[in-house]
Amino acid sequence: MSKSGRATYHHGDLRQALLKSATELLDAEGIEGLSIRATARAAGVSHAAPVNHFADRKGLLTALAAGFFGEIWGLAVEKMSVAPPGEARLVAFAEAMIDYSLAHPHRFRLLWRRDLLEVTDVRLGLAMDALYDRLLAELEGLGKPMRFDPETYAIAVWSLVHGYVSMRLDGNLVAANDARTGEPRHRTIIAALISGADVPAPR
């Protein structure tokens, strides 16, 4: 049979199959439910088979996370490329992360669980840096005098987005829109931050 089981003793592309099963498990049941054994079961393979492709649970989760960062990066690049230069690009960056995170909350949570990830992993580092650097580059290219180090602002935006999404996912946000302006809060916050970045006008 080759419908649900596999025909041969060797799987053929178990690594990919495990990543797929793991992602489905993650989306469906959260990080808790994503055990090596459950992933192996879902892929129709014995409980110790994954060891050939991932050193341990950290290894599996790390590979997942790297992929997710990559997906967000793609989304961010896409959104930013159609936005006019300037502040709108930063909002686009934020929206990429926010959209992805609201669509896949458990993936978002995994990304920041550094205790579960192999933080020294090269692929993970590259994937994460690619995203962060995209943001940093945009800030460096803003082309207006700023009061502080671009990296300071990158940290701020990065943190803001992370915190904002966390609060929304946890249901800690009364409303997603600013009560004063009616705009989505993430726009508001970034606007405030960036306009605060201007060198104060001579008075």
Added chain:
Amino acid sequence: MSKSGRATYHHGDLRQALLKSATELLDAEGIEGLSIRATARAAGVSHAAPVNHFADRKGLLTALAAGFFGEIWGLAVEKMSVAPPGEARLVAFAEAMIDYSLAHPHRFRLLWRRDLLEVTDVRLGLAMDALYDRLLAELEGLGKPMRFDPETYAIAVWSLVHGYVSMRLDGNLVAANDARTGEPRHRTIIAALISGADVPAPR
């Protein structure tokens, strides 16, 4: 003997003893090492004794987290009370969270692990709200016209501090000081955010 063991069959104040042991375990080994059984061992009691005081692991961690929020609240109130009104109070708030978190990194991490906490717990909710409301009240009392909802700024400051601390704990911050001004980055970020909050001067 009453030196290391206890004299009586009943412990007397096992709840408190468990919280103490759990805190020590947490500080020493992180959340991973903080199992119910290890906590019971450290308190010199059988592996199932804690069930009489905490429904399950979540219950234990939730009680811990509520206590930690309380400690931070105390620190924040203290620091803010000696700061001049205005932006300095917000910086004081941030410094309270930052100082506490750098001193007890594992406690900080626990506070945001909502998957491990009983998020509906009343005590936890009160402890967390007390801290957040302290920040919100300060923003509402700033006494200058702001472009946006105070809650929007509360979310921003809350997120900024959380993100900033996370990055510092993870070693992802190249330098703690702004390259341009030499000031600690958290001051810088908050300054930018709050000055961006001003209603733009008529031009």
Added chain:
DNA sequence: CTGGCATATTGACAGTGTCAATTCCCACGA
């Protein structure tokens, strides 16, 4: 065709959270 080697299986181990049954002993009412 035949080794060698990557891949997959099976079985075992220690550790976990959580339950049920049991033992202990303190405090309260008769």
Added chain:
DNA sequence: TCGTGGGAATTGACACTGTCAATATGCCAG
């Protein structure tokens, strides 16, 4: 004073986890 009820702690068990070692399988290079 004497039970005795019930909270507190113990013991033992279960299913689950990650990880390791030993074994079985089958593809591919020589």
